[in-house]
Amino acid sequence: xxxxxxxxxxxxxxxxxxxxxxxxxxxxxxxxxxxxxxxxxxxxxxxxxxxxxxxxxxxxxxxxxxxxxxxxxxxxxxxxxxxxxxxxxxxxxxxxxxxxxxxxxxxxxxxxxxxxxxxxxxxxxxxxxxxxxxxxxxxxxxxxxxxxxxxxxxxxxxxxxxxxxxxxxxxxxxxxxxxxxxxxxxxxxxxxxxxxxxxxxxxxxxxxxxxxxxxxxxxxxxxxxxxxxxxxxxxxxxxxxxxxxxxxxxxxxxxxxxxxxxxxxxxxxxxxxxxxxxxxxxxxxxxxxxx
Numbered sequence: 001x002x003x004x005x006x007x008x009x010x011x012x013x014x015x016x017x018x019x020x021x022x023x024x025x026x027x028x029x030x031x032x033x034x035x036x037x038x039x040x041x042x043x044x045x046x047x048x049x050x051x052x053x054x055x056x057x058x059x060x061x062x063x064x065x066x067x068x069x070x071x072x073x074x075x076x077x078x079x080x081x082x083x084x085x086x087x088x089x090x091x092x093x094x095x096x097x098x099x100x101x102x103x104x105x106x107x108x109x110x111x112x113x114x115x116x117x118x119x120x121x122x123x124x125x126x127x128x129x130x131x132x133x134x135x136x137x138x139x140x141x142x143x144x145x146x147x148x149x150x151x152x153x154x155x156x157x158x159x160x161x162x163x164x165x166x167x168x169x170x171x172x173x174x175x176x177x178x179x180x181x182x183x184x185x186x187x188x189x190x191x192x193x194x195x196x197x198x199x200x201x202x203x204x205x206x207x208x209x210x211x212x213x214x215x216x217x218x219x220x221x222x223x224x225x226x227x228x229x230x231x232x233x234x235x236x237x238x239x240x241x242x243x244x245x246x247x248x249x250x251x252x253x254x255x256x257x258x259x260x261x262x263x264x265x266x267x268x269x270x271x272x273x274x275x276x277x278x279x280x281x282x283x284x285x286x287x288x289x290x291x
Contacts, residue, residue: 004265004290005210006283007033007274009064013042016051022280023055029284030291035064035094035274040103046083053087061087064214064274065096065152065170069120070109073127080128081141089142092168093128094150097121097158099176118158125149125165150212154186156197163201163209168272170212171195173248185216185235188245195268212272213264216248218279218286224252254285261290 008031010022026034034052036045049061066076084091097117098104104111112120131137132146141147151162152170162169171194174185186194199206216234221227228244228251235243243249247264250257264270275283 003271004261005032005272006287006290007031007035007060007062007064007212007272008277008280008283009035009037009214009274010048010277011037011039011042012277019043019048019051020055022277023052023059026280027056027059029281030287031059033060033062033092033272033274035062037064038066038070039100040106046079049083049091050086053090059090060092061090062092062150063094065094065150067098067100067103068095068124069098069104069112069117070107071124073124074131076124077128077131077137078139080147081132081137081139084141084143084147085139087142089147091141091143091147092150093147094152094168094170095121095124096152114155115157118155118161121151121158122161125151125161129165152212152214154194159194159198160201163198163205166209168210168212169198170214170272170274171270173213173216173246184237185246185248187235187238187242188247191247191268199269210272211269212274213247213270215250215273215275215279215283218250218257218275218283219252220254220257220282220285221251222253224256227251250283250286254289257286258289261286 008026023034036043036048038045045063052061080093101111128146132141148167149165150168150170151166152172153159154172154175175183202209219227228240231243234249247270261273
């Protein structure tokens with residue numbers, strides 16, 4: 001994979017009109033994928049994506065990512081297939097193991113250990129594949145065999161699962177502790193180790209799977225060093241040089257950021273870049289440089 005794809009992960013709730021406007025802006029700015037996060041207090045992913053499909057013509061539509069332990073796999077299959085029908089086969093299905101303990105508690109769902117959550121994710125993937133392979137299954141997804149599968153995570157067991165099943169592997173860039181809190185952004189050496197681990201696990205599928213990274217911040221500035229100094233709290237144990245290498249923080253002129261992304265593509269195969277909604281317009285000049 002050597003062609004860039006660019007996505008934005010929508011996280012800010014709003015009215016129907018505001019949502020439609022944001023979806024159209026995403027397409028107009030040149031993004032390839034419009035994603036919806038799955039957190040309480042935000043839009044429900046599937047209806048949001050159906051409306052996004054009505055408001056747009058070209059972009060792929062993605063869940064980034066579902067808290068899979070919230071979902072019964074059979075009921076999830078119905079929502080996935082119906083949504084894929086209604087967006088004319090533009091759906092990508094992003095799945096994760098879930099990590100925010102407070103959301104499980106708010107939903108009245110026990111918060112399992114990491115191993116149990118990954119077990120549920122694996123069962124869900126296998127059930128979706130089984131149902132979508134059944135010629136008698138209804139509703140039928142628009143895409144044969146169901147939507148392309150994105151699996152996001154950072155731990156070795158989850159990445160092993162992703163290497164076995166995913167069309168897109170999303171590197172979270174941070175690990176979560178037992179309480180479901182992210183423990184800081186991983187440095188460039190940690191990313192290199194995870195990428196090599198996944199490449200080995202992919203075997204013959206190397207080069208056939210997209211590698212995604214979720215960027216936490218994009219800052220266009222002529223004073224890169226000064227801004228990096230102010231961003232030290234993101235990764236207080238890193239040097240300024242190491243901080244500037246983080247693939248999850250993009251700081252500098254649009255040209256400098258484009259060069260960093262080209263370097264990350266060459267070294268790690270990171271060809272699919274997703275930014276958060278608050279960076280929707282900020283990142284657009286970088287997209288123009290990389291087309």
